[in-house]
Amino acid sequence: MQPSTSVEQAEISREQQYVDRVYARLAAMVESASAVRREGRERGLLDYTGQIKEEDYRSLFERDVLVDHAVRRLAVLDAQREGLVFGRLDHVGGEVRYVGRIGVRDAEHEPLVLDWRAPAAAVFYQATAVDPQGVVRRRVLRSQGQRVVGVEDDLLDAENAPADMHVVGDGALMAALTSARSGRMRDIVATIQREQDQVIRAPAPGVTLISGGPGTGKTVVALHRAAYLLYTERRRIQGGGVLVVGPSAVFMSYIERVLPSLGEHEATLRSVGEVVDGVVADRSDPFPCAVVKGSARMRQVLSRAARGAVPGAPEELRLYAAGRRLALGARELTAIRTDVLRRGARRNRARAEAVRALLGALWKQAGGAAGTDGAGAGGRPMSRAEFDQDVRERPAFTEFLDAWWPNVTPAEVLGWLADRDRLARVARGVLRPEEVDLLAASWSRPAGAAPARSSSVRGRTGYSVEDVPLLDELDALLGEPVRPVVPRDPFDEDGGVQEVVTSYDREYGRSRGEQTPQYDGYAHVLVDEAQDLSPMQWRMLGRRGRHASWTIVGDPAQSSWPDVAEAEAARDAALGVRTRRTFHLDTNYRNSAEIFELAAEVISTALPDVRLPRAVRETGHPPTHLTTGADGRPEAVRAAVGELLDAVAGTVGVVVAGHRADEAARWLADLGDDAAARVVVTTGLASKGLEYDGVVVVEPAEIAAESPVGVRTLYVVLTRATQRLVTVGADSGWRAALTAPDGKLTGTGPAGVTDRPA
Ligand SMILES: Nc1ncnc2c1ncn2[C@@H]1O[C@H](COP(=O)(O)OP(=O)(O)OP(=O)(O)O)[C@@H](O)[C@H]1O
Incomplete structure (x- = not known):
């Protein structure tokens, strides 16, 4: 044998x-x-x-x-x-x-x-x-x-x-794990491990929570689970569809081939900035601003904003009716608006109620309530119905109404909050003044900012990823405008026949690259990198999976969200009382043991109780640390990238702090075609969920300093490499400082590490 x-x-x-x-x-x-x-x-x-x-x-x-x-x-x-x-x-x-x-x-x-x-x-x-x-x-x-x-x-x-x-x-597993990475995630259908298979085949109902350290296959397992559920529960799931949500557009294109390679084309893949149909969020807010926008406190701010007066709305209603001059002033109008919206009514759905309240106030003023001197043209007393009809038909009333109670869009309401005074009013007692400053500044950016007025939430760009859940919250608060019901001929061209030919059209449409419509009532929702979701993002996802089963994937040690308890509460609210099933994956299939040893040391110092996975593969190549001095950084990074391109067959990632991304791309601009095809410059936060055969981490201390939870981001960055890891720093202090309890220098780096001056 x-x-x-x-x-x-x-x-x-x-x-x-x-x-x-x-x-x-x-x-x-x-x-x-x-x-x-x-x-x-x-x-x-x-x-x-x-x-x-x-x-x-x-x-x-x-x-x-x-x-x-x-x-x-x-x-x-x-x-x-x-x-x-x-x-x-x-x-x-x-x-x-x-x-x-x-x-x-x-x-x-x-x-x-x-x-x-x-x-x-x-x-x-x-x-x-x-x-x-x-x-x-x-x-x-x-x-x-x-x-x-x-x-x-x-x-x-x-x-x-x-x-x-x-x-x-x-052994098939080792062959799969050592093969070069192409920049696109592959399916693992031939080498799924026993503990992974148990997660994939777990029953569909309720919530399946998958945790595990970096590289333990959480993402790939969750995607195979989606394919499994589409197979075993096709009838239930195809009706509503599967929504897969991940951290970024780059991540979504990294995973987009896995489901089709498993024969599934039915899932909707959205990054967390693209969950609301038609809104394209093309940037993230700086950390302090993102933290405020993501906080559950924004609920109250937005709820007040949605109930506010439309900027420039008339402060008085004057008209002639029932033989009298009638007028409602600012105080009465505010009282009516507040009263109508106080009862939880959604503004765009409550226009009819506002009209009723206005008519009631005018009727009362006309003396109708007392039934004394309400009189028609001929001196005959007017009934209430006649009075209402008369007022409704007057141009002064309809023009007032259009200006006082227009249909408003989420984009408009968010735009109102660029006005600092207005924001301060609705945020009173909820946000601190400096938080109000941050938000107002972010919404009043001149070019590409959230537009102050637009016809719809849809089709707009310029928003940040953190704005998207706020728009969605406002959408829920404002409601869809009530449209007049037009009776339809069931057999007309745009109705009946369209229905009958749906699949033909869909197939024809697909070949022309048309988008399929977005569903809000998904049958299954899969959330990856869930540890990073803010409370407001959880609320947004919760609305899309009210009746869904869920698969939720995350690793708290990699979280970049500072208030874990607040996010968990929002998650629990989104999931409700569904049964939960938890799985923990313990084997790191991505990193070599040598690379993971360094990452483990960094995270253990910050989170001593963290449950670390076990890396199964040794390569004999510990991480290399280059110390460059103040001026040598660009040359050292270029040299490291060149070495890695020779050492590995697949991709090379260069990870920097956010403010260095442009300059790092310039350092590497002229390395040739091979580098252009295989090297990617990215930031700590943007590297979430991704992997490369070789990784160069530039100034790890800067990545750690980017946020109060930056050490966790550095942990993410140090666990992206499958084969080789190089760090480049102006000095070597970062390792000692990062791995020192209470910030004291230990003087030595982690074991098994090769140090080299650049
Ligand atoms: N059973 C397996 N067979 C082959 N490759 C596997 C297996 N399990 C995981 N992998 C590979 O390990 C790598 C890490 O998987 P994945 O990205 O799903 O991990 P993760 O837990 O989501 O990581 P992170 O939390 O760091 O984003 C991928 O390249 C994946 O294909």
């Missing part, structure tokens, strides 16, 4: 034969789904003239079902070309099963490949040598395209292995 090259080649050829058979069958399945789609399209090419006949509707409906089914099928089949079959199980007694990204049956309906998510495939991930669960040998097939290039075996039950069974390969 010793591995040898020729034995391995023979095993690969044998597997290739099977894999070829599966691809041939897949081609036949694609052809038959394409034929169905063609037929559906042909049925749809009806030449309408005048009225549509009922049988045409039936035909359109059937076409829709056909196209819908065929298109979904093709999307699944098309996505699975690469490495379709990745696993094989040899059971006691000789039965062999193959596991793949999707299930494939032969023409007689016999299974050729089990879908990895099917219950029968679970054993592929769960069986171990201690508990083989009837499996003798587990084999992972490594492929490039449709070609099998390697096999990696685990012998789980030597006693039951037949004499002619070969066991080859060095």
